[in-house]
Amino acid sequence: MNRIWALAVNTSREAIRDRVLYSILFFAVGVLVLSLAVREITIGDQATVVRSVAQGSIDLFGSIIAMFLGVSLVYKEIDRKTVYTILSKPIPRWMFVLGKYLGLVLTLAIEVALLVALYTVLMLLQQSMPPGVVYLSMVTLMAELMLLTAWATLFSTFSTPTTAAAFTLAVFVIGHLADDIWLFGNQAQSEAMQTAARVLYWALPNFELFSLRVEAVHNRPVPWSRMWGALAYGAAYTTAVLSLAMAVFSRRDLK
Known part of the structure; x- marks a missing residue:
């Protein structure tokens, strides 16, 4: 456990020092601040507009950070040859992947917490x-980002950052269109299209299950059954994808 925690902390420290990460955060902060300017020129429910812009920006930039950090997770270590030093110690490959993943999750949690804190301050002002x-929507957002990071980690175990980014982006887009894909499959005339749509729906995650954006923007109550259902779905799916990532990396030839 200590070795996993050490890997996680070192990964988080390295990620936080990345200049590109600060650029993404800068744009995220800018959008949050601009949401107040939008409020001033909006006719109608201004609070709803501010929450909508802020909620959307935190969701979007959180996903960008998750993909950016995750796709180069393993590749960087192999490219810099540091993976050989780490694995020469009594650290099995599955532990290496798990520690790196947890480090990214820790970084994401810090970044999301900072954005939510800024959002809260702006709203209070x-x-x-x-x-x-x-804040409940931020909990489910973290579950979504953890799952997205698990997919990025999986792709990073066997491909370059560019390829991993393309795969992760595809999962992200399809995951947010899962309900539409299911509807399309039910309405399709071709049996092949119906089958393809159902395979996509069941094989890839449904990220809309984590979305409480509408409830957060319009201040609607969220049934606890939905909340816990989304978290349980995320935990099970993330565990499965991360286990696959560890299995793939354990069998990869690093020579």
Whole structure:
């Protein structure tokens, strides 16, 4: 456990020092601040507009950070030859992957927490405390980002960052269109199209299960059954994908 934690902390420290990460965060902070300017020129429910822009920006930039960090997770270590030094110690390959993954999750949690804290401060300065459902939506967002990072980690174990980024982006897009794909499959005339749509729906994650954006924006209650269902789905799916990533890397020839 200590070795996994050491890997996680070192990975998180390395990720936080990345300049590209700061560029992404800079744009995220900029969008959050601009949401207040949008409020001033909006006719209607201004609080809803601010929550909508802020919620969308945190979701979007959180996903970008997850993909950016995850796709080069293993490749960087192999490219810099540091993986050989790490694995020469009593650290099995599965532990290496798990430690690196947890380090990215720790980094994501810090970044999301910073954005949520900034969002809260901006809301307090302009209006009032954001409703509690906003913070519940951040919990499910973290579950989504953990699953997305697991996919990025899987792809990074056997491909280059460019290829891993393309695969991860495809999973991200399809995952957010899962309900539409299911509907398309039910309406398709071709049996082959129906089968393909169903395979995509069941094989890839449904990221919309984690989305509480509408509830957060309009301050609607969230049934606890939905909340726990989404978290359980995320935990099970993330465990499966991460286990596959560890298995793939354990069998990879690093020579």
